[in-house]
Amino acid sequence: MDIPSSLAIVTLAALIHASFQLSVSVLTLLSGHAIGAKHSQAKVLRLTFGFVSGVGVMTLLALSFISLVVLHLFGHETPQLIWAITCGLLVGVGLAVWFFYYRKDRGTTLWIPRSMARHLSERSKATKHSAEAFSLGLTSVLSEFLFIAAPMIITALVLVQLPGMWQLIGIAIYSVISLLTLFSVWVLIGSGHKLSEIQKWREANKHFLQFAAGGALIILGFFVYVCKILTDVTGAL
């Protein structure tokens, strides 16, 4: 696969990651509690920035770790079977997102274990320092791993076949793009937008976001299947 196609896959996978909402929900809760606890705007910004940094660092570490595992297991040439399984995983997770991502309640309740949701909710209330907010960011990435694993795995498969410098660029592109939504919400909160407006927008558009994320995962699965498996098979004939 050439470098532009590889980077296009990395970019689409990162956009899908960015459309997942768990970290945005935690950020909304965290800032709501911080403002409600009468913290200064500077402190609210420090806490929320700590959280966004935590999410960024864990995304970077998780992607690097998965890439390392893939590299150790398969080297620079991943077997076609693994590509096919990952394409299937992308389509499967895409369908799961369409049907299960949000619970049927009001609000933006996600299909994650309730004990995990309660833990994140309680921690967002108890968080008083930037370091705690940072660790909450790390935890929130792990909590949505069920959904982000598929785009991360396909990114890792694509990255390990690239030259070293492009691997680093790919990881940086993925990390930055996957943080775009969170960063936008952070800027909105920092510039004094009402949390109720942000949450109302998220609630009103949740089905669109769900459809877009699920659809994009399925499209990515087919794109990689055509780009990597069909091209290689027809090229070999």
Add this chain to the structure above:
Amino acid sequence: MDQGGSIDIVKRNGRRETESFDRKKLHDSILAACLSAQTAQGHAESIARKVTEEVIDWLKTRPEVTSHDLRRVAVRHLKNHHPDAAYLYEQHRITL
């Protein structure tokens, strides 16, 4: 001032231990919702006080209520004073 102290609050349909109604806890949660909706401190405190009184009036005829009912009634009264704060108060449990 009525503290509503003798009323039992059933938490999560009995899945957690029942606790006595705590006026301060209700007041503080409404105050936090108002402040989250960027309301000035004095105005937020005044709304929280009024809503707490209204909820306590509702509680007077009930020896036991669920936390869900308490929240629902608080939201209904808060909506009259500050719809944005009521929205945040309501959403708090259904964001994640």
